Amino acid sequence: MRLVRYGDNGAERPGLLDRDGRVRDLSDHVPDITGACLTRDGLAALRALDPASLRALDPASLPMVDGIPQQDLRLGACVGGVGKFLAVGLNYADHAAEAGMDVPTEPILFTKWTSCIAGPDDDLRLPTDSATTDWEVELGIVIGDGGSHIASDRAAGHIAGYCVINDISERDWQLRRGGTWDKGKGHDGFGPIGPWLVTADEIPDARALRLWLEVDGHRHQDGTTATMVFGPEEIVAYTSRFTTLQPGDVIATGTPPGVGMGQKPPVYLRRGQIMRLGIDGLGQQQQRVI
Template structure:
């Protein structure tokens, strides 16, 4: 199944994509693509539905029908850094002996085609296409051999990052990762039964038509099962938690010279079988205090 959420920001309704690309409304069945709906029993009940009997939603998804983040009420947005050896090399960092773990704030989450705001004063906003893993069955101290059974499904994530905030402003990476709009998720959540091998997926990203990233999850340092098991040692994983599993080489920071995003650009990215995203970059509105000061200059 390809589960999704459609409609205006903050008012998304649950849906599912049918065999010919129509969105079918699920709001008469579930309240959201979130929580218990993502657990094995919840997904099993959705699979029993005759999708063709559900109401068709008007519009073409990702054209005249906005899609929101494919998961609602996300509890944790966990990220893994430097999880491709060649990306670590282009960043000038060593391949980690254990997964590098950091967080994105849930307020960063946005729809797959929503605008990305370049933060006010930013000079180093960057892109990162990543495989997203959504937890279904929660747990702690999950065995690696059992880890994939805890996955509800997979999705595309753009782990947008402000490198100056991340690397040059002290403290952890988090401050460069969680700006508003820095977490596009979707277009849909592809349930795990439709992804036979999460370590055999091609992922790519373009800016203004130029292909910067073109990689495969086969080259991850730590695979999905390892990551889920590892994280569960340090926190309980819960239904609807989202994990961004790292990015292949080709980020702006790794270009020679580095290339960073500016307002007015178009980003396209995708993962085979999981869909595509398209975002326009726009300037973030100046802080209120700055706007008020400008009135008197």
């Protein structure tokens, strides 16, 4: 399934993407796409809306929503009510090299404040005192069943699905203003999520996905999740040692090389530019910098 949230900012409704790329409304069945419907039981209940199968809901049985998604129909972040927005740093060896940092021996964890979450195509408003705002296309994990101290060989069962994330980062705030990375990662709008949440059963190998990002048509990032240092199951298991993961939590898993900070000389976002990014099978985002 490809789950979406559509409508005006702050008033999104739950939906499902059909095979023709149109949104079907789920409002009669769930109040929102949140952790409550992303557990194993919650997803099974959604699939069981199709009386002919417990495995695949027929979107044609749901009301069609007017408009074409990401054209004249706004999509919000594909998960609502996120309790924790976590992230992993330097999780691609070649990105660590371009940043001049060692490849980590354990996942580097940090947080993105949930107030940074945005729709996949919402404008990015640069902070007024920012000169080094950067881009990072990332595979996002969405937690289904929660838990703590999850074993690596059971972690896949705790992943509801995957999505595209742009881990937008203000590098001066992240690296040169003291303290942790968080203040460079959590500004309003720095966490576009979506366009849709693709359930894990539709992604046979999350370590074999191509991901890319362009600014004004120039491709800066073009990588594959095969070069991750730590895979999704390792990340879920490791993170659950330090915090109880809850349904609907989101984890960004790191970015391949090609970020602005790694260019020679470094290149950062400017007002008027357009970012486009995507991951095979998970859709695309576009943000206009204002």
